[in-house]
Amino acid sequence: MPAKITKDDAEWKKQLTPEQYSVCRQAATERPFSGKYNDSKTNGTFVCVCCGNPLFKSDTKFDSGTGWPSFWTPITEDAVHKDIDDIMLMRRTEITCSSCDAHLGHVFEDGPQPTGLRYCMNSVAMDLKED
Numbered sequence: 001m002p003a004k005i006t007k008d009d010a011e012w013k014k015q016l017t018p019e020q021y022s023v024c025r026q027a028a029t030e031r032p033f034s035g036k037y038n039d040s041k042t043n044g045t046f047v048c049v050c051c052g053n054p055l056f057k058s059d060t061k062f063d064s065g066t067g068w069p070s071f072w073t074p075i076t077e078d079a080v081h082k083d084i085d086d087i088m089l090m091r092r093t094e095i096t097c098s099s100c101d102a103h104l105g106h107v108f109e110d111g112p113q114p115t116g117l118r119y120c121m122n123s124v125a126m127d128l129k130e131d
Contacts, residue, residue, distance in 0.1 A: 002078070002099035005051045016050065023122045024050050024102035027085075027094070032067025035123025039063075044130040045075065046121075053099035055079050055126060056119065064111070064118055069126075071119040072111045080119075082107065095119060 007015075012025050022028040037046070046056040046069075056071040056079075064070035074080045078098055085094035085106065095104045104125045111118030 002051075002053050005100040007100075012050070017124075019124050020049055023124050024104075027103040029105075030068075030122045030124050035068060037069040037121075037123040037126060037128060038067060040069065040128065042128060042130055044128050046071075046126040046128055048097040048100060048102055048104070049125055049127050050102040051097060051100040052127075053079060053097050055097065055104065056121070058128075058131075062112055064120065066118075066120055068105065068120045069123055070111065071121065072113075072115045072117055074119065080104065095121070 013021055016024060023030060043058045045054050047054050054075045057075055060071045060073050062070055062072060081096045081098045083094045083096065085092045092106045095107050096102060097104060102125060105121035108118045108120060109116060
């Protein structure tokens with residue numbers, strides 16, 4: 001498991017853009033089809049924009065048609081943390097970075113095989129480190 005990174009709000013606000021702060025630290029969601037990685041076909045590793053923790057490999061990315069980059073599995077089981085999210089009047093599973101607790105998106109059970117999962121992530125919460 002990655003080492004835990006903790007910073008206060010002032011430090012996060014200094015490091016992140018306003019949109020990154022809103023999504024990663026306040027669990028907002030970017031508009032569908034607006035993120036830079038939705039249509040990306042570039043090979044590499046998607047890392048947390050807040051701490052650099054490796055999250056997803058590009059070979060697990062697929063076009064879900066939802067407007068957000070989607071993956072069928074994280075890079076490792078302990079790269080992300082799952083938590084129940086009941087905020088939108090429906091039960092969802094929130095995905096956060098296991099290293100810094102940044103909100104990344106949600107996971108749904110309507111993805112492709114082999115996992116059947118769709119990790120629906122916010123582009124603004126990730127950076128792509130090209131291979």
